[in-house]
Amino acid sequence: MHRVLGDRRAILILLGPALLVYSLIMLVPMVWSLGYSFTRGNTIDGFTGNGLDNFQRLFTDDAVRDALWFTLKYAAVVTVGQVVAGYLLALLYVFFLKRASALVRTLVFFPVVLPTVAVGLLFQKFFQVAPETGPVNSLLNMVGLDSIDFFGSAGSAFWVLIAMDIWRSMGFYAVLLFAGLVDIPDEVLESARLDGATGLRLVRHIVLPLSLPVLMSSLIFSINGTLKAFDSIVALTNGGPGNGTSPLTLYMFQTSFTYGDYGYGSTVALLLTVVCLMVSLVVYRVSRRDLTEG
Amino acid sequence: MSPRMSRRRVRPSLALAGTASLALLVTACGGSGSGSSSAPKEFGYLSVTENTAVKTALTTLSEGACKTQNKALPLKVETVPQASLDQKLQLLAGQDALPVQFAAGNAPALTKQLDTSGKIADLETELKGLGVLDQIEPAAVSTVKALYGGKLAVLPYEYNIEGIFYNKKLFSDNGLQEPTTWDALVAASAKLEGKGVQPFSASGQQGWPLTRLISDYLYRSLGPDALQRVADGKAKLTDPEYVKGAEEIAALGEKGYFGKGLGSIDYDTAMNQFLTGKAAMFYMGSWALTNISDAKQNKVGVENVGFMPFPAVTGGKGAIDQYPSNVGLGITLAKKSFDSRTGDWAACIARNYGATALKDQGAISGFKVNGDIKDANPVTTQVRETIGASKQNVLWFEALFNTKATTVSQTNAASLVSGSMTPQKFMQTVQDALAAK
Numbered sequence A: 001m002h003r004v005l006g007d008r009r010a011i012l013i014l015l016g017p018a019l020l021v022y023s024l025i026m027l028v029p030m031v032w033s034l035g036y037s038f039t040r041g042n043t044i045d046g047f048t049g050n051g052l053d054n055f056q057r058l059f060t061d062d063a064v065r066d067a068l069w070f071t072l073k074y075a076a077v078v079t080v081g082q083v084v085a086g087y088l089l090a091l092l093y094v095f096f097l098k099r100a101s102a103l104v105r106t107l108v109f110f111p112v113v114l115p116t117v118a119v120g121l122l123f124q125k126f127f128q129v130a131p132e133t134g135p136v137n138s139l140l141n142m143v144g145l146d147s148i149d150f151f152g153s154a155g156s157a158f159w160v161l162i163a164m165d166i167w168r169s170m171g172f173y174a175v176l177l178f179a180g181l182v183d184i185p186d187e188v189l190e191s192a193r194l195d196g197a198t199g200l201r202l203v204r205h206i207v208l209p210l211s212l213p214v215l216m217s218s219l220i221f222s223i224n225g226t227l228k229a230f231d232s233i234v235a236l237t238n239g240g241p242g243n244g245t246s247p248l249t250l251y252m253f254q255t256s257f258t259y260g261d262y263g264y265g266s267t268v269a270l271l272l273t274v275v276c277l278m279v280s281l282v283v284y285r286v287s288r289r290d291l292t293e294g
Numbered sequence B: 001m002s003p004r005m006s007r008r009r010v011r012p013s014l015a016l017a018g019t020a021s022l023a024l025l026v027t028a029c030g031g032s033g034s035g036s037s038s039a040p041k042e043f044g045y046l047s048v049t050e051n052t053a054v055k056t057a058l059t060t061l062s063e064g065a066c067k068t069q070n071k072a073l074p075l076k077v078e079t080v081p082q083a084s085l086d087q088k089l090q091l092l093a094g095q096d097a098l099p100v101q102f103a104a105g106n107a108p109a110l111t112k113q114l115d116t117s118g119k120i121a122d123l124e125t126e127l128k129g130l131g132v133l134d135q136i137e138p139a140a141v142s143t144v145k146a147l148y149g150g151k152l153a154v155l156p157y158e159y160n161i162e163g164i165f166y167n168k169k170l171f172s173d174n175g176l177q178e179p180t181t182w183d184a185l186v187a188a189s190a191k192l193e194g195k196g197v198q199p200f201s202a203s204g205q206q207g208w209p210l211t212r213l214i215s216d217y218l219y220r221s222l223g224p225d226a227l228q229r230v231a232d233g234k235a236k237l238t239d240p241e242y243v244k245g246a247e248e249i250a251a252l253g254e255k256g257y258f259g260k261g262l263g264s265i266d267y268d269t270a271m272n273q274f275l276t277g278k279a280a281m282f283y284m285g286s287w288a289l290t291n292i293s294d295a296k297q298n299k300v301g302v303e304n305v306g307f308m309p310f311p312a313v314t315g316g317k318g319a320i321d322q323y324p325s326n327v328g329l330g331i332t333l334a335k336k337s338f339d340s341r342t343g344d345w346a347a348c349i350a351r352n353y354g355a356t357a358l359k360d361q362g363a364i365s366g367f368k369v370n371g372d373i374k375d376a377n378p379v380t381t382q383v384r385e386t387i388g389a390s391k392q393n394v395l396w397f398e399a400l401f402n403t404k405a406t407t408v409s410q411t412n413a414a415s416l417v418s419g420s421m422t423p424q425k426f427m428q429t430v431q432d433a434l435a436a437k
Helices: A002-006 A008-036 A053-060 A062-113 A116-127 A135-142 A154-182 A186-194 A199-210 A212-227 A231-236 A248-258 A262-287 B003-029 B053-063 B067-072 B082-094 B108-116 B123-130 B138-147 B168-173 B182-194 B208-222 B226-231 B240-254 B267-275 B286-292 B340-361 B378-389 B403-418 B423-435
Strands: A039-042 A046-049 B043-048 B075-080 B101-103 B160-167 B198-200 B279-285 B305-308 B322-326 B331-333 B392-394
Touching: A008 A262, A039 A262, A053 A262, A062 A154, A062 A212, A062 A248, A062 A262, A116 A135, A116 A154, A116 A231, A154 A212, A154 A231, A186 A199, A199 A212, A212 A262, A248 A262, A248 B082, A248 B403, B043 B053, B043 B082, B043 B340, B053 B067, B053 B075, B053 B340, B067 B340, B075 B082, B082 B101, B082 B108, B108 B403, B123 B331, B123 B340, B138 B322, B160 B168, B160 B286, B160 B378, B168 B305, B182 B198, B182 B240, B208 B226, B208 B240, B208 B279, B208 B322, B208 B403, B240 B403, B240 B423, B267 B279, B267 B286, B279 B286, B286 B378, B305 B378, B322 B378, B403 B423
Parallel strands: B043 B075, B043 B101, B198 B279, B322 B392
Antiparallel strands: A039 A046, B101 B331, B160 B279, B160 B305, B160 B322
């Protein structure tokens, strides 16, 4: 094995194809996209160079500012919601339901395998006010409250989006965190209990620190996914009302493919890449700390 | 394994990997031609999901008058939601993969762009060559040319005027006459609302049925060149007299005249609300005659549907007989695939479409009606007479806008009418999009 791995030619043969494919499908499009950032035009009209105009426009574009703010807000709230709900569910599986958790785990996991568009339509119907009154508004009417047009204002549409995405993905995080929790040795928990740690104290001082690595992985997963959210938002609100729920991804898509401005769309994509990179760096930096130290 | 042996085995693998990667590169980077002619295998028709009239008429033709043409080049219909049409067209055009016939985009600007880049057929020349140019009504030709920079860029599968369809029974039950002024319309709406009748149905999801109201108000108050002045840069949508148009329409929404959840109402639902008697008025183009003539959809009875022009604004420069007109969903043909079989189809359509659409659906097209076809109902007759008598036509709100301004206008219309966006902000947003390079 050492001889094979010590042979440069062998390394090239083993890594070469994967590296080549990776370069072709990841690096080349990224560099290509970066190149488009310095152009103006589209595939119908052709492209012409426009120097740094797109970057200048990026800093003065109100729509970009709004979309960036929405993206960060959405990523923060959904990440916290997904991971916290997932963690609470995982604790429920391990400490309360124990062996009987299989059915609940399956049920909670079920939305993860549903197509996003189906979930979007489900929530549209669930919260709709017209032409039919949806279950949520029916419930409000039953207790004597007026119906709310949840998709009529960006504020309420945002919270429906949050509820949908947390409901849709908490099962995945619950299973992920469940795997981390079952890894904690029984002896450690038993000795902590003998020392008098029960309930919240047990969670706070023993369970949480020992499951922190998998919790951190969940956070990275979640942040990465939510910063790039697209399909669920398109399915539920299509960025509306107006552009009240438009993230950077949707703005980039519209700029490129609806308005036919590929150059500026690429510049918006570059901004999203930089945001993802910065957030990832922060998360990695935090996770590199030795978590077993106080 | 000796190094020599391993090397021998490695070489073919390396060659294979090299070939595979080269193939990948070629596949990824290779274009699909430069727009040169290519024989189509089918008479592909890309349309929007919301429009069923053209699809139905073409299918009827393929089974009847154009059976021979269909045998040579079978009709194949594909649809996308109207909101996704521009994206789809741009992607297909970029890949040089436009179908033989396709809906021409939500903004005329996109069709002009496709024309400039040589993607669409010069219909005037082609139809002239086929000897069927005279099968298109002159009024339809001039409307198409007004929209598409002087070119016959689309076929007029529809020729429409727009106005307000109203439920005669609901009007008479509530003692209302057909309003002829804006103030009378607002007063009638208030009376209907007071009696528990929803005055208007409209689609906030599509947006354009709302922005049409703004442009109509502007045409009536500022004159028929109101939006041309904006396009020419001589006026701005943020000018107070333009903002007033948005304010008037927003006020209707503020009073609840469009009902609940406007932003969630799609085109079909809005149509259904009117045709089932849940709303008294419905601003729409005359293409709605297809639905009105269909007894399955129209539950209020065709005899109970009236049509009135958008009312006059007192003291305004526009007149009530200046009808917003259009050719509905303009449909064009790709230059690349326009061969003799496509030409045969186009000629057959030009000769037979008008009669088929009117006979089967009560729909008015820009093609001549050959043969003795009676109108499907009195509303169709009324609209056809109005078209005939119309002296001057006007366009719609986004007709002269670029794609971005069109999208921005239509996606924000529901916010304007539901009150979550001020009229000033709405007009500013559209003006900014209009000014964007």
